[in-house]
Amino acid sequence: MSQDKSLPDLAAVRKEIDAIDQQLQLLINQRAACAQKVAQVKIAEEGENAFFYRPEREAQVLRNIMERNQGPLSNEEIARLFREIMSACLALERPVKVAYLGPEGTFTQQATIKHFGHSAVCVPMAAIDEVFREVEAGSADYGVVPIENSTEGVISHTLDSFMDSGLKISGEVVLRIHQHLLVGENTRPEKISTIYSHASSLAQCRKWLDAHYPGIERVPMPSNAEAARKVKGEWHSAAIAGDMAAELYNLKRLAENIEDTPDNSTRFLIIGRQTVPASGDDKTSLMVSMRNQPGALHQILEPFNRHNIDMTRIESRPSRSGAWNYVFFIDFSGHVDDARVQPVLKEIGERAADMKVLGSYPRGVL
Numbered sequence: 559m560s561q562d563k564s565l566p567d568l569a570a571v572r573k574e575i576d577a578i579d580q581q582l583q584l585l586i587n588q589r590a591a592c593a594q595k596v597a598q599v600k601i602a603e604e605g606e607n608a609f610f611y612r613p614e615r616e617a618q619v620l621r622n623i624m625e626r627n628q629g630p631l632s633n634e635e636i637a638r639l640f641r642e643i644m645s646a647c648l649a650l651e652r653p654v655k656v657a658y659l660g661p662e663g664t665f666t667q668q669a670t671i672k673h674f675g676h677s678a679v680c681v682p683m684a685a686i687d688e689v690f691r692e693v694e695a696g697s698a699d700y701g702v703v704p705i706e707n708s709t710e711g712v713i714s715h716t717l718d719s720f721m722d723s724g725l726k727i728s729g730e731v732v733l734r735i736h737q738h739l740l741v742g743e744n745t746r747p748e749k750i751s752t753i754y755s756h757a758s759s760l761a762q763c764r765k766w767l768d769a770h771y772p773g774i775e776r777v778p779m780p781s782n783a784e785a786a787r788k789v790k791g792e793w794h795s796a797a798i799a800g801d802m803a804a805e806l807y808n809l810k811r812l813a814e815n816i817e818d819t820p821d822n823s824t825r826f827l828i829i830g831r832q833t834v835p836a837s838g839d840d841k842t843s844l845m846v847s848m849r850n851q852p853g854a855l856h857q858i859l860e861p862f863n864r865h866n867i868d869m870t871r872i873e874s875r876p877s878r879s880g881a882w883n884y885v886f887f888i889d890f891s892g893h894v895d896d897a898r899v900q901p902v903l904k905e906i907g908e909r910a911a912d913m914k915v916l917g918s919y920p921r922g923v924l
């Protein structure tokens with residue numbers, strides 16, 4: 559019994575919670591049973607190799623949840639809970655196997671869980687092209703690779719992998735990147751002589767390091783998770799890495815959120831073998847090869863402008879097929895099936911030496 563008469567009665571509120579939990583449990587299992595019925599339809603229509611994961615439907619479900627949310631839980635929090643419910647429902651239909659750029663503890667693993675939830679089977683790969691190969695070979699259903707960082711720019715390795723791959727982009731996920739200075743339990747801050755991290759993480763924290771650890775050696779590592787693993791047993795070094803690595807290796811945080819730009823984020827792509835129908839709010843990624851002639855770039859950009867299509871990114875990479883030819887990677891708002899997108903693709907296709915649609919996919923929701 560509460561002392562203060564204006565406070566709710568604790569035992570009574572807990573009883574209310576128990577009753578709600580009972581209903582929630584029933585409803586969640588009813589929802590899961592519906593997912594099993596959906597699986598039956600998919601198998602009947604498309605066979606055992608049907609695509610059980612439906613990115614467009616998941617994006618719609620999550621958007622609806624956020625739109626109708628009245629609180630007190632925030633839109634992000636409620637969507638995260640439903641993300642996990644859908645993840646469990648999908649696993650009941652058919653567990654999905656997702657290859658990601660490892661090792662365990664990387665931001666890519668964090669992005670994979672953010673996108674697919676905890677019920678997906680996540681497998682770390684040693685390199686970006688291994689993620690591509692694993693999905694191409696059918697050993698994994700989907701792959702997750704980083705594509706661009708807001709402070710560091712594009713990850714060219716991922717772009718280059720698309721040149722030799724027939725895989726499609728089926729989604730994107732954006733992760734806020736928070737970097738921490740991590741040490742093992744026996745490390746004394748004043749004894750630190752080396753700081754390990756991935757080169758891009760060192761670059762993202764350069765100003766902070768200049769101010770707090772001037773003159774201390776900075777050693778690039780293949781990943782920040784590996785940097786975290788290395789400092790676990792060293793008493794004179796520190797690592798820069800994120801939450802996942804800190805938890806995985808049980809490291810102490812000497813300083814948190816040390817990235818130089820507070821809105822530091824990385825965008826990851828989901829790659830697979832699936833063409834995704836329109837979700838209502840989509841993006842498309844294109845790969846366009848152009849001969850190196852005057853006005854080549856203008857020829858590609860002009861149709862987007864004339865048809866009023868919002869181009870969200872353009873990157874160029876030297877083509878591997880011949881000297882001085884360029885490949886442009888273009889992202890724009892819209893889906894290949896949209897009536898206003900089709901004339902743009904037709905015109906660019908006529909002007910380019912080669913054009914490949916890498917995929918139309920829902921804009922990242924979470």
Ligand SMILES: O=C(O)C(=O)C[C@]1(C(=O)O)C=C[C@@H](O)C=C1
Binds near residue numbers: 593612643644645648
């Ligand atoms: O609607 C479907 O196709 C389902 O399989 C159901 C469901 C869900 O739980 O809502 C589960 C997995 C799919 O990726 C999308 C949605």
